[in-house]
Amino acid sequence: MFNIEEIRAQFPILKEKVNGKDLVYFDNAATSQKPQRVIDAIVNYYTHYNANVHRGIHTLSQVATDAMEVSRRKIQAFINAKHEHEILFTRGTTEGINLVAYAITNLVNKGDEIIISYLEHHSNIVPWQLLCERKGATLKVIPMDENGILQIDVLDTWLNEKTKLVAVNQVSNALGVINPIQEIIAKTRKLSSAYVLIDGAQSSPHFEIDVQKMDCDFFAFSGHKMYGPTGTGVLYAKENVLEKLLPFHGGGEMIDHCTFQKTTYAGLPFRFEAGTPNICGNIALGEAVDFMQEVGIKNIADHEHQLLEYAQKKLLEIESLKVYGEKANRAGVVSFNLQGIGIASDVGMILDKLGIAVRTGHHCTQPIMEYFDIAGTVRASFAVYNTFEEVEILVEGVKKAQRMLS
């Protein structure tokens, strides 16, 4: 049974006061709050078994190694990957995408094409621009309409033997639009031999993820947006694809044998995990996955969907308020502006005084803002612990901002 009070009781930060008011945290797309069990996992690691992993014969090192590898298997199950060595620990989505953009360097040639979409976060734009510059390849961008819906028909003519990679997000962080990734993957498989990378930063906190069913080659996501610690993330990649890639970082742990003349590399996943990893973060991420599984991913998705619908309905009752992507199928995010009144950050600052945390600005998606000819939006993003009462506080806060800025 889904009991919101029991869930909220697990998040100590929700008892904080901000500017003398109860905290209302609607900046979950930036980073979510952490349940006590995740915080405890961090404290427990440093209190009882802090040691480096995969290196020591001593007991603590083995305990830490086992705990981190248990976490890798939890994540494998969470996204239904076939093999645990297809789970690479990263610092977050950004690092996962950069890893792929570097590691496929030798598979991309002059004149090849990489396709992304208009709805991408800068993390899924810039690494591909850098790759295109290095290799003389071309970047193509799937257009969108005024509802933030991708016009994927272009793929019917764009996909061919020159296409090396298609990289799109499952959910847009700026608008919350859910993209038709199954159709994009199906078209890509039918018309090209390109790899497909899915940026799952904004879907993994909200949806059930099944990478085998999805049939993507890469799926990158951030642990800190799904109740895990900052500095954690995961890159899933198919085993047969990983085998073809260049290592990203060189260093300890990723070698088989190292001489001054030549180095041979370790097996998967360690070839792609050079250096001491974020051991305690990776362990605590496993705890976050347990939290989500115990609440139930479907329960999380249903609750957040209801919050989103309610927030949109109430916000749209405010005169001159525009929701971006209003008509699109969305998850987790409502992005809006009070048209003709102040700028997004003015609204955000007034909300902050009321204890309400939202993000304002371009959300690292400047092309989307340029499309709508705006500097930014006010973005409220939801997590499992948010309530309908909090949505009402937000709506009253926006009305107050409107009065103050008119």
Ligand code: C6P
């Ligand atoms: N979006 C937001 O407030 P990192 O920072 O590596 O954990 O995630 C990058 C990233 C990549 N793709 C998408 C779709 C994202 O939303 C993000 C992070 C945050 O919207 C911080 S800019």
